[in-house]
Amino acid sequence: MQIAPFEIEQYFDRYEFTTPHLLCASDCETVSLAELLEMAGMSMSDFGRLRLGYTEAQGNPELRTAVSHLYKSVQPNQVVILAAPEEGIYLTMRALLDPDDHVIVLTPAYNSLRTIAQHITGNVSQWEIQPTENGWQIDLNAFERLVKPETKLIIVNFPHNPTGFLPTLNQLQAVVDIAQRHDIWLFCDEMYRGLELYGADTLPSATDLYHRAIVLAGLSKVHGLPGLRAGWLIIQEPELRAQLINWKHYTSICPPAPSEFLAMAALKAQEQLILRSRRLIEQNLQAAASFFERLSQLFEWRPPQAGSVALVGLNLPSATDYCHKLAESAGVLLLPSSYLGYGDQHVRMGYGRADFTANLAVFEEYLLAATT
Ligand SMILES: Cc1ncc(COP(=O)(O)O)c(C=O)c1O
Structure with a gap:
C-alpha cells in the first residue's frame, strides 16, 4: 500500500542543493568534523581507531x-x-x-x-x-x-x-x-x-x-x-x-x-554547540524583525518563542506558486505551508544559518526590484 508523499522532503530534495539562498532550513549552522572533535577535546586519531x-x-x-x-x-x-x-x-x-x-x-x-x-x-x-x-x-x-x-x-x-x-x-x-x-x-x-x-x-x-x-x-x-x-x-x-x-x-x-x-x-x-546555535538565531531574528517591519504589507510576522523556524503569513493568493517562482527566479528558498498540510497562506522561515542575513538581503532586493 502506497504512503502519502513526504512533501517537505520532496521539496527539499528538489531545491536544497541547487538553490543558493536558503531561508527555510530547520537545522542550525553546522561545523566540520575537525571542529567538532576539537570542541570535544578529541583527536582525529581517536576517530581513526574506531x-x-x-x-x-x-x-x-x-x-x-x-x-x-x-x-x-x-x-x-x-x-x-x-x-x-x-x-x-x-x-x-x-x-x-x-x-x-x-x-x-x-x-x-x-x-x-x-x-x-x-x-x-x-x-x-x-x-x-x-x-x-x-x-x-x-x-x-x-x-x-x-x-x-x-x-x-x-x-x-x-x-x-x-x-x-x-x-x-x-x-x-x-x-x-x-x-x-x-x-x-x-x-x-x-x-x-x-x-x-x-x-x-x-x-x-x-x-x-x-x-x-x-x-x-x-x-x-x-x-x-x-x-x-x-x-x-x-x-x-x-x-x-x-x-x-x-x-x-x-x-x-x-x-x-x-x-x-x-x-x-x-x-x-553540547554546551558550546547549543549556545552557538541560540546566539545565531537571536541575531538572525533581529534582522528578520526589521525586515518584516519594512514589509508588513506582504507578511504577517509572529516571532518564534523557541526553535529555529517560524511560520510567516503571506498576503498573496498562493504561497506554493510564490515559493516555486521565488526559487526559480531569485534562487531564494522558502517552504510553503501547503507542504506542511496547512493551507496556502504561510511560509516557513528558518533562522539558524550563518548566511541568513545575507540571504534575506537578496530576498529583499528581489522584492524591491519586483515593485519598481
Ligand atoms: C519535528 C521534526 N521531527 C523530526 C525530524 C527528523 O529529523 P532528521 O531529519 O534529523 O531525521 C525533523 C526534521 O526536519 C523535524 O522537523
Whole structure:
C-alpha cells in the first residue's frame, strides 16, 4: 500500500542543493568534523581507531548513559539510539499502532508525524495550533474534545516546527494530564528542545512527566549536526521498547558506529554547540524583525518563542506558486505551508544559518526590484 508523499522532503530534495539562498532550513549552522572533535577535546586519531563492526541494536551503552544524563529520571536501558531521528517516528508508529486505533496529531506538523499514523490507522484527528494576536496558541479543550474511546496516541512536537510555539509548563503538564486521564500514549518530538530563546527556560522533557511518554530527540537541529543522523528515543515501558527494537531489526539493525562515536563528541561539546546555535538565531531574528517591519504589507510576522523556524503569513493568493517562482527566479528558498498540510497562506522561515542575513538581503532586493 502506497504512503502519502513526504512533501517537505520532496521539496527539499528538489531545491536544497541547487538553490543558493536558503531561508527555510530547520537545522542550525553546522561545523566540520575537525571542529567538532576539537570542541570535544578529541583527536582525529581517536576517530581513526574506531572499529567498523556491527554495533549494539539498542545503541552503544556509553552513549546511552550520556543521553540518559540529559533527563532527570531516565536510565540508560530506556534509551534507544537510532540510525536517524526520522527512524524514531517510523519505529514508534509501527510498534505502537494497530489499524483500528485513533490518533490525535498537533498540526501543522512535520509530515511523517501525521502521515505514518494516517497510513497505519487511517484514523487521525488534527489538533490545530491557532494563530492569535499574541502569537500561536494551543487550545487544550479542543484537544480533549478530540479524544475517543479508541484513541491510543497523541503526537506533539515542542518546541514546535513550523510555528516556533513553546507551551508554558502548565500547558505541557495539562497535555500530560489529559493523556494520563484517558490512558493515551504521548509521543513528544523534542528535536528542537534546548533552543528556547531570549532566556526562556527549557521545559522538562515529557519523559520526566509521564511514564507513557515516548520522547524523540537528536543532534540535527539544536546542535547543527544533521549529517551525523544521530537521534534517540526514550521509552520507559519495557514491552513497547522490545517491540520497537524488533521493528528496528527490519530498518537499520543497529546505529552506524561513526555516528555513535561523533554523537559522544557532540554531547561532550553540547554546551558550546547549543549556545552557538541560540546566539545565531537571536541575531538572525533581529534582522528578520526589521525586515518584516519594512514589509508588513506582504507578511504577517509572529516571532518564534523557541526553535529555529517560524511560520510567516503571506498576503498573496498562493504561497506554493510564490515559493516555486521565488526559487526559480531569485534562487531564494522558502517552504510553503501547503507542504506542511496547512493551507496556502504561510511560509516557513528558518533562522539558524550563518548566511541568513545575507540571504534575506537578496530576498529583499528581489522584492524591491519586483515593485519598481
Ligand atoms: C519535528 C521534526 N521531527 C523530526 C525530524 C527528523 O529529523 P532528521 O531529519 O534529523 O531525521 C525533523 C526534521 O526536519 C523535524 O522537523
